[in-house]
Amino acid sequence: MSLYRTELRRLAKRRFTRYMSLLGLLVLAAVVVGVFFTNQKIDADQLARAERQADQQHQEQVRWSEQERVACEQAKAAGTPNDGRYPDDCSVITAPTRDQIDAQWFLPSTFEFRKTFDETLVPFAAILALVGFVVGASFVGAEWSTGGMMNLLLWRPNRLTVLFNKLAALLTGMLAVTLPAAVLWFAGFWAVATFRGSTEKMTSGAWQSFALTGLRGVALVLVITTIGFALASLGRHTAMALGGVVALMVVGQFGLGILLAMANVRFAEAWLLPTYAIAWMTKKVTLQDYQVCNANYYGECKPATLDITWQQSSVLFSVGVVVILGAALWAMRRRDIS
Structure with missing residues (x-):
């Protein structure tokens, strides 16, 4: 029997996977419904x-x-x-x-598809990335904590093959959830714009831009899912991934942000991971430093700016995935299975 198909079936059978995926989809549906009832069609x-x-x-x-x-x-x-x-x-x-x-x-709030839909792809990717992280961490973490990994390696002693097949099954499962959800997300907000806003001025270029942003969102979901999987495999427990991300956000992000603000560091947001995630989705984030004044010929004082682009974000995420997943693979190959 194929190890990949076995892992895919194991992933689909897990109740935690089903409940988390259902919860994520319900949250996405609640967002669409909320936007529908908080907007009106202008007459x-x-x-x-x-x-x-x-x-x-x-x-x-x-x-x-x-x-x-x-x-x-x-x-x-x-x-x-x-x-x-x-x-x-x-x-x-x-x-x-x-x-x-x-x-x-x-005028009351109205949903203009061309102007507003691009912004909705950020929470879409964030919600599914959170689902993917938790599902990925629990998928491999439960195997370690319950002893299932040791039993599996008795059947297939090639450690890296086992881990890669688990990761492949996990990413396939997340794609099976994310891609249909993305289609329904597009369709849902098109319906919102039709009945509670406007769908005017949609061109092929606008559709192409939305599609590329959606693809970047799918890629972000897969990256975060892989990181959750690798952290749990590295620590041999789901709590390793969940505790690691909590520590990163509380200590590494909030604490670092407060420290940088107290030290008056220029463009402090450039040191925070959420900035790069937003830049990846929106293609560019422009940071401003109001402590620095750039005067122009008209006497107007403008703050200094720093652009964070999606290319920079892609380099950061690529390095992060390579380092964390590489460490998980190295640990899987070198450490004893007990």
């Missing part, structure tokens, strides 16, 4: 109502500015100290023009 009546509210807001601003200008002139004529409430020249107190008050501010 002509709502646009007209928003224009009226913008007009009303403009009129209120005009009345307020006139009252403040009169009060400023009275205070100036009376010689009353204003304690910085009014400017020296009362004529500068003017209301904003009508075109500065956008009617879009008064």
